Amino acid sequence: MTIDKLKLAGTKAKGQRPYFLADKQTEQVMSITMALAMELNVVRERAASLEAILVEKGILGADELDSYQPSTSEVEKRSIETSEYLARILRIIQQDKEGMAVEEDSIEDIQKKLCEE
Structure with missing residues (x-):
């Protein structure tokens, strides 16, 4: 069984979404910004950890990541x-x-x- 991630990302709860900021559009921009910030933070931590482990074990040179195609x-x-x-x-x-x-x-x-x- 495969999970349709695009469909799952679009699921929503019943009823109206509550908004707390000045207007709906501001709330939407804030929600998008926070989603991006959370995603980016996870990726940055994982990338830094992976790079450190690979360099430490001698599997990857410090400059190899930048030249990868x-x-x-x-x-x-x-x-x-x-x-x-x-x-x-x-x-x-x-x-x-x-x-x-x-x-x-x-x-x-x-x-x-x-x-x-």
Whole structure:
């Protein structure tokens, strides 16, 4: 069984997303920025650890990483991974667009309806 990472990145919870900043667009930009920051931090830590281990064990010279040229298949693999990465980062905008297509009641509207019944 394979997991469709693009589909999984786009899943969203039911109801309206709560926003806490001045406006919705500011909140979206902040969400994207924080997702990027978290992803980048993980990658930087892992890359630094791998490079240190490889140099320490004499498997890789300190300058070899900078001169590496990926193969065609590696470039294709990286392209797919980039698409999945962008889907995760831009998830909030995708979900908002889907929310516009399907009219959903906000949690406040649902509460009002329940109180009226």
